[in-house]
Amino acid sequence: MSEEKTLVTWHDHSVARPRGCVVWFTGLSGSGKSTVANCVDAKLNELSARSFVLDGDNIRHGLNASPEILAPIHGDEFAKRFGLSFGPQDREENIRRIGCVAEIFCSSGTIALTAFVSPYRADRDRVRDLVTRGGAEGSENEFVEVFVDTPIEICEQRDPKGLYKKARAGEIKGFTGIDAPYEAPAKPEIHLQGDLPVETLADQVIAWLKDKGKL
Numbered sequence: 001m002s003e004e005k006t007l008v009t010w011h012d013h014s015v016a017r018p019r020g021c022v023v024w025f026t027g028l029s030g031s032g033k034s035t036v037a038n039c040v041d042a043k044l045n046e047l048s049a050r051s052f053v054l055d056g057d058n059i060r061h062g063l064n065a066s067p068e069i070l071a072p073i074h075g076d077e078f079a080k081r082f083g084l085s086f087g088p089q090d091r092e093e094n095i096r097r098i099g100c101v102a103e104i105f106c107s108s109g110t111i112a113l114t115a116f117v118s119p120y121r122a123d124r125d126r127v128r129d130l131v132t133r134g135g136a137e138g139s140e141n142e143f144v145e146v147f148v149d150t151p152i153e154i155c156e157q158r159d160p161k162g163l164y165k166k167a168r169a170g171e172i173k174g175f176t177g178i179d180a181p182y183e184a185p186a187k188p189e190i191h192l193q194g195d196l197p198v199e200t201l202a203d204q205v206i207a208w209l210k211d212k213g214k215l
């Protein structure tokens with residue numbers, strides 16, 4: 001990304017806005033979203049491009065914390081009102097909020113790398129619309145949907161948090177891919193075969209960004 005780009009201030013759209021980009025990784029739990037996103041982040045930093053990863057580790061423990069995390073800190077009433085779990089409506093709100101944060105990063109010229117299951121096509125499409133519409137006239141904010149396509153059998157073999165095992169045992173209800181749906185992207189900009197090596201997948205994303213003039 002060209003370093004001499006002028007950062008736009010919110011109110012002044014007369015300045016050429018930097019080229020923003022949201023790279024939206026979607027896939028089953030354990031498919032490799034965060035690992036690949038962080039590898040892409042490291043490669044972008046080597047190329048002097050400004051990027052930042054948003055994933056469950058930094059978002060679902062703060063901005064979109066669950067009621068279980070909030071209750072001991074803010075009390076049950078607050079937790080019930082503002083905590084987000086994994087029902088369809090809470091996932092919709094989770095992705096909506098993340099989309100707003102990603103768009104803000106994007107509008108500052110940062111490449112926002114988001115890694116969330118984001119199972120519902122409508123939720124992802126709403127973020128796509130926000131990001132592409134969010135740029136000023138003639139800006140080039142782009143939403144790049146990256147499908148991390150890893151068979152559930154491999155995700156279950158990996159199961160780093162033991163959640164698939166708990167879901168299979170009925171200890172977790174509404175787990176994506178087990179007893180909650182995952183709507184695969186119909187036409188993602190990038191389709192990754194999730195069982196290939198991480199470096200190979202990250203290089204595929206970098207090559208796409210270069211090819212599209214984002215770097």
Ligand SMILES: Nc1ncnc2c1ncn2[C@@H]1O[C@H](COP(=O)(O)OS(=O)(=O)O)[C@@H](OP(=O)(O)O)[C@H]1O
Pocket residue numbers: 028029030034056060086090091092094095115116117118119161163172173174175176180
């Ligand atoms: N019911 C259920 N379904 C799916 N995933 C669950 C669930 N409960 C907890 N987890 C863990 O939460 C991570 C998914 O959070 P996301 O914010 O990415 O989900 S979503 O986009 O709101 O669907 C996901 O982490 P990742 O493995 O990083 O994807 C899971 O480990």
Ligand SMILES: Nc1ncnc2c1ncn2[C@@H]1O[C@H](COP(=O)(O)OP(=O)(O)O)[C@@H](O)[C@H]1O
Pocket residue numbers: 027028029030031032033034035036115158159160194195196197198201
């Ligand atoms: N391409 C890959 N090949 C082998 N193992 C991977 C690959 N991508 C991720 N992993 C491993 O799989 C597990 C889940 O990866 P993670 O990035 O947390 O997935 P997600 O963010 O989709 O839940 C981790 O233990 C990670 O090291």
